[in-house]
Amino acid sequence: MKKKTHDNSADTLALLGGKPVGRVQSPPFPQFSARAKRRVVELLDTGHTVGLGKHDKIIREAEDAISRYHGGLYCLGTSSGHGALQMALAGLEIGPGDEVITTPFTWGASISCILHQGAIPIFADIDRKTGLIDPNSIEAVITKRTRAILAVHIFGQPAPMSRIMKIAAKHGLVVVEDGSQAHGATIGGRMVGGFGHAAGFSCMGGKLLATTEAGYMVTPDEDVYWKACLLSQHMGRSPDAGFPDRLRPYVDSLVYTYRLNPVNAVLLTEQLKKLDREIEARRTNVDSLRENLSDSPFLSIPIYPKTVRPSFHLLTMSFNARRAGISRDTYIAALKAEGLPVFSYVPAPIPDWHRLHWKGYQGPRILWMDALKRNGIDYTKSEVPNCRYKIAHSVEMGFNFTRPAPRLMERAGEIVRKVDHAIRDLRAWEAGRQ
């Protein structure tokens, strides 16, 4: 049952000059334990600021903890999520000319990791409610050059991995998961990052497992792990136990500098200890918000199958613009003015972005243009109607509510009720602006 703390639904909207309901503000994020801070100072005091692999005990401690979290997968800590994803592709030897099928609805780094390998992103379509890649649209874009599928668990929602893995097996493809927004999300009790052949995760300061800037790659395949190591940092982790002799001739410093530093390794170790607790609180808060929004005719939270447990890095919702008779942007403006921190996350389908179009491109020179041109890639032909729909109707909300926050979720419901109640005023306001 929806909770009514105060019925202000007849009040003038803040967007139209009335008094706002009040901020639905999460506490500062990320927060670090006293132990984490003490350990960072210790590293700085002792000059322990570089660590090149598992022979460094601080790096090993973090990577072992992450590996345990992911059920024993090999783990390579990195300086960013982008680096982790690129090294996942490198470890799988995805390279020049290979096509990688992926989503048009994500953060750009899910795509630029492919481009930085000289490979070609090819866009499938998405589900209109969740924004996750739609397996039905993957097979239509498979060609003889397709080598991989890169699935993104956007907003902490797990992509439909069992169907993706079936398609991959049928066509002999490898699968990379981008779990940057989805640490700890599960399908049938299995954690994302453990379905594909490799996965990359971001641990920058805004993510579920937040440090300053960091990431990690995980893989069930030892060979993939060492090949990724070889390219990710100087010496390619060759001093570590188990480094394969057959890779020794290729150890040098012709590498990317994607190494994890000990300061972030300590933060990873310490932050991981509270990750599950924080994810549970996020879930509790989404349940509570769902209840508070249950009467909204215009705004809804996706419903997930019972087996799926998102981790809610951000919350994605759908706005019914046809029923409301106003644009999504007007609705967002009204909610924001009342104090709800909502926005639209993806500005346009990625195949529309300027830096993927070599025809008529006037911007600064960029690594991948030649490859796109040589391969005759024309992204204007990408058919992603569901992605366009999602972008026009999507409402996202920052969701760093890492402790149960029933009052704030009630306030969010109050804001939505107030705006919904005044939808006629918003129609008039929008019409007056045209």
Ligand SMILES: Cc1ncc(COP(=O)(O)O)c(C=O)c1O
């Ligand atoms: C889905 C997704 N993939 C990749 C990245 C890249 O991570 P990073 O910024 O750590 O390189 C991010 C976040 O920034 C992301 O949200």
